[in-house]
Structures are given as C-alpha cells and as structure tokens.
Amino acid sequence: MSFFNAPTDDELLHYITTGDPQEMEELFAAARAVREEYYGLDVYFRGLIEFTNYCKNDCFYCGIRRSSPCAQRYRLDPRQILECCRIGDRLGFRTFVLQGGEDPWFTDDRICLILSLIRREFPRHAITLSIGERSRESYEKFFHAGANRYLLRHETADETHYSAMHPPEMKLSERKECLYTLRDIGFQTGAGFMVGTPFQSPESLLADLRFLQDLEPHMVGIGPFIPAEGTPFAGCPTGSVDLTLRMVALTRLLLPRTLLPATTALGTLSGDGREQALMAGANVVMPNLSPQNVRKLYSLYDNKICTGDEAAECVRCMSLRVRATGFVPSMSRGDSKVPVTAELLAV
Ligand code: SAM
Ligand code: FES
Numbered sequence: 001m002s003f004f005n006a007p008t009d010d011e012l013l014h015y016i017t018t019g020d021p022q023e024m025e026e027l028f029a030a031a032r033a034v035r036e037e038y039y040g041l042d043v044y045f046r047g048l049i050e051f052t053n054y055c056k057n058d059c060f061y062c063g064i065r066r067s068s069p070c071a072q073r074y075r076l077d078p079r080q081i082l083e084c085c086r087i088g089d090r091l092g093f094r095t096f097v098l099q100g101g102e103d104p105w106f107t108d109d110r111i112c113l114i115l116s117l118i119r120r121e122f123p124r125h126a127i128t129l130s131i132g133e134r135s136r137e138s139y140e141k142f143f144h145a146g147a148n149r150y151l152l153r154h155e156t157a158d159e160t161h162y163s164a165m166h167p168p169e170m171k172l173s174e175r176k177e178c179l180y181t182l183r184d185i186g187f188q189t190g191a192g193f194m195v196g197t198p199f200q201s202p203e204s205l206l207a208d209l210r211f212l213q214d215l216e217p218h219m220v221g222i223g224p225f226i227p228a229e230g231t232p233f234a235g236c237p238t239g240s241v242d243l244t245l246r247m248v249a250l251t252r253l254l255l256p257r258t259l260l261p262a263t264t265a266l267g268t269l270s271g272d273g274r275e276q277a278l279m280a281g282a283n284v285v286m287p288n289l290s291p292q293n294v295r296k297l298y299s300l301y302d303n304k305i306c307t308g309d310e311a312a313e314c315v316r317c318m319s320l321r322v323r324a325t326g327f328v329p330s331m332s333r334g335d336s337k338v339p340v341t342a343e344l345l346a347v
Helices: 009-017 021-039 078-090 108-121 136-144 159-165 172-185 202-215 241-254 264-269 273-278 311-324 341-346
Strands: 042-045 047-052 095-100 126-130 149-151 188-195 219-224 328-330
Touching: 009 202, 009 241, 021 241, 042 311, 047 078, 078 095, 078 108, 078 311, 095 149, 108 126, 108 136, 126 188, 136 172, 149 219, 159 172, 172 188, 172 202, 172 341, 188 202, 188 241, 202 241, 219 241, 219 264, 241 264, 241 273, 264 273, 273 311, 311 328
Parallel strands: 042 328, 047 095, 095 126, 126 149, 149 188, 188 219
Antiparallel strands: none
C-alpha cells in the first residue's frame, strides 16, 4: 500500500477528522488506485429484495424498529420473493440480496425453503442473506440450503456507543460473535457501520477500522446515519457525507480486497453521493428489486431514494451513473477477493 503502511491510531484519526480538501482528495485518489489494482474499474450490481419490515428489535435509529408507530408492516411470501428473483435474473442480476428486519415469522425452516427454491431455479447465482442475529445452528442451515453470503453490519465497534444506540438486551459482543461465526462457517461475510450516529466520536470510528482489520470481512457496508420518524433519534442531525466518504476510502486502503457498496443512504443525502463513493474506493451498487408497492414501507430512514422506480428503471439509472463516473457496470457474481474460510483451510 503506497499511501500509508500499517498506519498508527494517530494517523487514522488524522484522516478521520481532516477537513482539508487537498488531503481528502489525496485520500480518495489513493483509495481509487488500490481498488483499481484489485478490482479494476468494474462496479458489481446486486439485486436487493426487502422481503419483510417486521422486526423484533428496537434499535434507536431504525425506522422499522419494533415500537415504531409509523411503520406499516408487510411480508413477501416465497412466491413473491421468487418472482423478484426472476425479474432480477431477466435484468441480468447474478446476485440476490434478501434483506429484512429480524422477523420471527421467518423461521429457519421458512428461510431454508425460500433458499432452496431460489437455489433450484438459479443454481449458479449468489444468494446473500441479511436478516440479523441468529444461532450458529441457524446460520449453518442457511449455508447448507444455498446461501453463500451474509450481511450483518456491526453498526459500531465501540461498546459504549453501541449501548447508546440499542436497548440493553442487544450486545455488541453477540453481534461480533455472529460475524466471526458466519465467517467461520464459510459465508462471504459483510460487516459495516453507520457514520454520524448520535454519540459517535472519532475514536468510535477508529475502533470500527481496527475491528474490520481483525475480522477481515468480504464486504463492508458504510452509510451515513439519517434520522427516521417515530424513533428516539428522530430529531438528531444526519451524518456527514464527507466523513462517510473518508471512512469508505480508509476502509479500502486498510482492506484492499474487500467489496464496498456505494450505499443508498449516501445517495439519499446527496444527489451524487453514490458516485462520490465510487470515486472514494467503493465498487458495488445495490439496485432495488422489491415490488413497487412495498418499497416505501421499508423505510429505515426518512426520504429514502429509489422507492418509486421499477426495477428495470433502477438498473438503467444506476448503469448510467456508474458509466458517467468512469466505471464499468458488471452483472457478474463479483465474488470478493478476500478468501473464504474453506479456501484458507485448503492452503
Ligand atoms: N435486520 C438486519 C440486520 O440487523 O442486519 C438487516 C436490516 S437493517 C435495517 C439494515 C441496516 O440499515 C442496518 O444494519 C443499519 O446500519 C441500517 N440503518 C438502519 N437505520 C438507519 C438509519 N436511520 N440511517 C441509516 N442507516 C440505517
Ligand atoms: Fe430491526 Fe432495524 S430494528 S431492522
């Protein structure tokens, strides 16, 4: 890594907090160079299916938390989920991401049924799950039923900060444990965090980077916090786009082989937020494949973009944006260059 090697905490804190435009541009240029070295100019497209907004958790920031008076609840049934996959496949997607709240209605058996139906029809596609914390036994069942990837943002690696954002029954140690378990089972595992959540400090963000270095995940989702109505954090300020971009760039430099999405939350805060993320080292976009009538209901935060367009329109729009930024849209599976556990054991 030419920009900095094994940076100290002070060096990282410097780049986390810098407001100097020239330093930021140097950071982004270095992140772009590293991403090009490992992944070229390709930007991988993933089809996102938001299949339930029921959730048993009560995270203080989240618009679909259990006690939100604003959330109008929905679930897609297996037939509807499969239909989203078919539409996605016709549009060229080779990765389906099934995301939802922690919804106990979707028991292990129901999730495994859905996975096996998708796997039977699409044997070579990547299937990503993002349904929160479950036991090792559940994760193993999902893996054997055909899921290859799992996204579970750790949200913050700072204990005190985690406790300030979650009710007491939620524990950072358990979330981290889930991530190590997923990685151990052989999932391509995604961690990640929000930028600008209430009570976050530069040191919390430093802890995120150090945790990521230890976990070495295959993907890292980084997006700004955006307040959501009906939550305890409803009146809090939004996260900074610039700071989010710096965190994307630092993550690219520290974990050159990881996949980094240009998140919808960035696009929500700034018209060209996703393009800026691509220019800061990101290389994944996740257009929405959820049925149009439920898009607005998966409202994690206020004013979320891409809730009205048809799937085909989302793909067209994102392809144009990616090309206009000088990158190449790729519909291939785009597996992470971080080895999975089985590959590590084979060495
Ligand atoms: N239930 C699954 C889980 O816990 O991983 C997946 C769904 S969860 C809603 C997906 C992500 O949305 C969270 O990990 C969080 O980082 C993000 N999110 C939730 N509320 C948000 C907010 N107000 N602003 C920005 N991102 C938010
Ligand atoms: Fe469960 Fe947000 S509180 S998905």
